[in-house]
Amino acid sequence: MNKWLTVEKLSKNFGGVKALDEFSCHFEQGEVVGLIGPNGAGKTTFFNVLGGMLEADSGSAQLNKKKLTSIPAHRIANMGIARTFQKLRLIRQVSVLENVMLSFRNQSGENLVSLVIRWSKVRTQESENYDKALTILKRVGLQEKAGDLADTLSYGQQKLLTLACCIASDADLLLLDEPLAGVSPSMIEIVLEKLRELKNEGKTIVVIEHNLEAIMDDFDRVIFMDSGRKICEGKPDEIRNDPRVIEAYLK
Amino acid sequence: MEQxxxxxxxxxxxxxxxSLSVYPVICLVRFFHFAHAVVIAAGAYFSFLLSRCFGWPMGIAIPLAILLSAGLGCLMEVAVYKPLRKREAKPIVFILASLGLYTVLQNVISLVFGDxxxxxxxxPVREGLNFLGARITPIQIITIVTAIVVVVGLLLFMKYTxxxxxxxxxxxDANLARVVGIDSDRVIMWxxxxxxxxxGLAGILMALDxxxxxxxxxxxxxxxxxxxxxxxxxxxxGIVLGALLLAFAQQYGAYYLGSEWQDAIAFAxxxxxxxxxxxxxxxxKV
Amino acid sequence: MDYLIHILILIGIYVMLSSSLNLVAGYTGMLSIAHAAFYGVGAYTVALMSLNLHTPFLVNLVCAIIICGIFGAVVGIPSLRIKDDYFIIAAFAFQIIAFSVMNNWVSFTKGPMGLPGIPQPNLFGWKISSYPDFLLLTVIMCVVCLLICWRITHSPYGRVLQAIREDETFALSLGKNVAGYKISVFVLGAMLTALPGALYTTYISYIDPSSFTVDESIFIISIMIIGGAGRLWGPVLGAVVLVMLPELLRFVGMPNSIAANMRQIFYGGALVVCMLWRPQGLVGKADVLRK
Incomplete structure (x- = not known):
């Protein structure tokens, strides 16, 4: 089978604490994978290392046979990886629409030189992006908030906005860190619906989530990790009944 | 060459x-405490005020001037930095406040004492003593001795007290400190x-020279x-070695390239x- | 009348200085204490070229812009690549050292004696010599400078700058080359200071290093903060208020020797007060400086 994203023996230490301990896994294109485990298991560290926010001590990750480790975070993002953060990150003092527009990749208007010498191209691209951003906001149901400051949105709406940013980035791989945490039950349904849509479009999605009741059946595969290691993986039903998982959660 | x-x-x-005077502050508050520059001058002017204007002997004026400098630092912490810290202001806000403090204090000194x-x-300036082929004034000897005492003292202080x-x-780790019951505000004040x-002490030594x-x-x-x-x-x-490296590069650079370049060498x-x-x-390495 | 025009020209110079700083500090969130040093580099480049090489004003201006940009890169590239906040220290060191070189390199800059007799500019046959001439030149330069700032801040590039100010990690995760943006905007800000530098040099026709000190840098920062950082019109308002203020003090009858210190105490104090109670300045966005 075509292994699209492979991670091999990734390790990361924080002052003696092994956040990642030779963690290996792989992902196929188009699957939705749940990454679960107790707090401090190293799930968010894994995202940070994969996204280039942290440098791994050892090990490697490859996307489509291209090396991901030890290249700058912004270049990793431009290779088609988008992520959300557990502690919501948004640019709060600009409008909802601008947050989405910020997320488009390869904008010629973001380059100082082309800003000066290719002004008309920048203008057309900017107005195209404006329309695209509105479409995306409509898709997540935030079109009426487009002009508001991102800060004024409710928590659930902010989560939807980060999802909109991921959509705008047109990334193939989405790393979502607790997309459901702190979201009201009615909003959870909306978020899950958007996830299913994205899956149908062929995106690969890796989700860290604690609210397993809500999301478990949407996973194609689940990886259970603890103390920086992969304990087991399999179909959601297998994981539900795995004694090691039950033990870890009861402990 | 000996010189x-x-x-x-x-x-x-x-x-x-x-460098060591600003070291405890920067280590703890983690921002660029710009107004520290004016405390150096304040130390010198306090000693001027006490010894010249009040006519007190140096033995009293200098220690008192050092205490007053310390007080000035604490005043800035209490009046400005601590409220900002309570508000969890961004680092840039601390630096801006610090720049403001520097401007105000420096101009107060100008206003009171003149430029x-x-x-x-x-x-009169005394002829330096001859020391291994180089000239050195008593004040310079005092500076060297004081600096060595401070370095050793600070090393022991940080390690053992x-x-x-x-x-x-x-x-x-400020969070860890809170967990083990250290009052970080009090430590920062110290x-x-x-x-x-x-x-202030450094300022006085510079002024004497x-x-x-x-x-x-x-x-x-x-x-x-x-x-x-x-x-x-x-x-x-490391800081002491860094300072020595800087000073030697400047002295020798000024000698070979001309004195106008000695600061540019520091920048390089x-x-x-x-x-x-x-x-x-x-x-x-991080 | 000439007095009024003189004040307006000074305001124009500070509008340009604080607007260019606003790009770096107000929009991107990097506080530079080296702005007066770049201003001085621009001013000295124009002065030395016109005195020694007798080149026309426009050539001098272009060279000043390029040289300011090069110095901006020299300060910015080593310090902005690193995650830790060494930038402010590198900028501060550059400020002190640029002043020291201007002051001590006597054979070239005449040191504290300064450079007198700098010729007045000549633009395409337009000999700029009277007060109204200079006012017109100031207005043209200000409009150009503000247009550049406006275009930068209202572009996708400017959007990224604000994103960096608010959340660097988020900007990185969106694939923005944060270090590259920081360096480029810092170099751009340095280049823009060549405009007021060239104007000041030819207008006063005499420069010495005392116009380009740390205090001057702090003054420019104060204008930006008190007016309102992160807003296009903030620095304009700040420049009007802070340049007019000492003139008002003079009307009140305060002697010049005290007025200079009082002015600095006022804006230094205003900076502290702003930080404690009104970080957004007069017209700034409420939360540019807040967490």
Missing amino acids: LFLNGILVGLLISLI DTKSIRTG RLGKAMRTVAN AFAIGSGLA TDMTPTMGMRPFMMGIVAMIIGGKDSII ILLIFLLFRPQGFLGK
């Missing part, structure tokens, strides 16, 4: 003294007191900060370290 070497030692130790050069030296250990804990007192102006603190403060970067931010020995050294070894030569 050049001696000057290198002297300037290097003076830079170390200033002209003032002196606390008594009697309870307050020193508490400072290191707060500097490393850091301001010690750091500002040492800055070369007189004073309201802006005298700025250039040595900058040198002290550069020494701290090239020495590595978390090691006292800073850039080289930022490019190739940003953690400083004794600093740990």
Whole structure:
């Protein structure tokens, strides 16, 4: 089978604490994978290392046979990886629409030189992006908030906005860190619906989530990790009944 | 050449003294405490006020001036930095406030004492003593001895006293410090007191050697900060070595290239370290 | 009348200085204490070229812009690549050292004696010599400078700058080359200071290093903060208020020697007060400086 994203023996230490301990896994294109485990298991560290926010001590990750480790975070993002953060990150003092527009990749208007010498191209691209951003906001149901400051949105709406940013980035791989945490039950349904849509479009999605009741059946595969290691993986039903998982959660 | 070497030692130790005076503060508050530069000048002017205007003997005036400098540092902490910290302001806000404090205090000194050069030296400039082929004045000997005492004292203080250990804990991890019951506000206050007192002392030593102006603190403060970067931010020995490296490069550079370039050499050294070894030569790699 | 025009020209110079700083500090969130040093580099380049090489004003201006940009890169590239906040220290060191070189390199800059007799500019046959001439030149330069700032801040590039100010990690995760943006905007800000530098040099026709000190840098920062950082019109308002203020003090009858210090105490104090109670300045965005 075509292994699209492979991670091999990734390790990361924080002052003696092994956040990642030779963690290996792989992902196929188009699957939705749940990454679960107790707090401090190293799930968010894994995202940070994969996204280039942290440098791994050892090990490697490859996307489509291209090396991901030890290249700058912004270049990793431009290779088609988008992520959300557990502690919501948004640019709060600009409008909802601008947050989405910020997320488009390869904008010629973001380059100082082309800003000066290719002004008309920048203008057309900017107005195209404006329309695209509105479409995306409509898709997540935030079109009426487009002009508001991102800060004024409710928590659930902010989560939807980060999802909109991921959509705008047109990334193939989405790393979502607790997309459901702190979201009201009615909003959870909306978020899950958007996830299913994205899956149908062929995106690969890796989700860290604690609210397993809500999301478990949407996973194609689940990886259970603890103390920086992969304990087991399999179909959601297998994981539900795995004694090691039950033990870890009861402990 | 002996003179050049001696000057290198002297300037290097003076830079170390200033660098170490700002070290406890920067380690703990983690922002660029710009107003520290004016505390250096304030120390000199306090001693001028006490010894010249009030006519008190140096033995009383100098210790009191050091205490007043320490008080000035604490005042800034209480009146400005602490409220900002309570509000969890961004680092840029601290720096801006610090720039404002610097401007206000420096101009208060100008307003009260005037912009002209003032002196606390008594009697005519004495001929230097001959020391291994170089000339050295008694004040310079005192400066060297004081700086060495401060370096050793600070090393022992940080290592063995309870307050020193508490400072290191707060500097490393403020949350951990709270967990083990260290009152970080009190520790930071002490850091301001010690750091500002040492800055005042450095200012007095400089004034005894070369007189004073309201802006005298700025250039040595900058040198002290550069020494701290090239020495590595978390090691006292590193800072002293950084200061010495800086001073020797400046002295010899001025000798061979001309004195107008001695500050530019300091800048070149800073850039080289930022490019190739940003953690400083004794600093740990992050 | 000439007095009024003189004040307006000074305001124009500070509008340009603080607007260019606003790009770096107000929009991107990097506080530079070296702005007066770049201003001085621009001013000295124009002065030395016109005195020694007798080149026309426009050539001098272009060279000043390029040289300011090069110095901006020299300061910015080593210090902005690193995650830790060494930038402010590198900028501060550059400020002190640029002043020291201007002051001590006597054979070239004449040191504290300064450079007198700098010729007045000549633009395409337009000899700029009277007060109204200079006012017109100031207005043209200000409009150009503000247009550049406006275009930068209202572009996708400017959007990224604000994103960096608010959340660097988020900007990185969106694939923005944060270090590259920081360096480029810092170099751009340095280049823009060549405009007021060239104007000041030719207008006063005499420069010495005392116009380019740390205090001057702090003054420019104060204008930006008190007016309102992160807003296009903030620095304009700040420049009007802070440049007019000492003139008002003079009307009140305060002697010049005290007025200079009082002015600085006022804006230094205003900076502290702003930080404690009104970080957004007069017209700034409420939360540019807040967490």
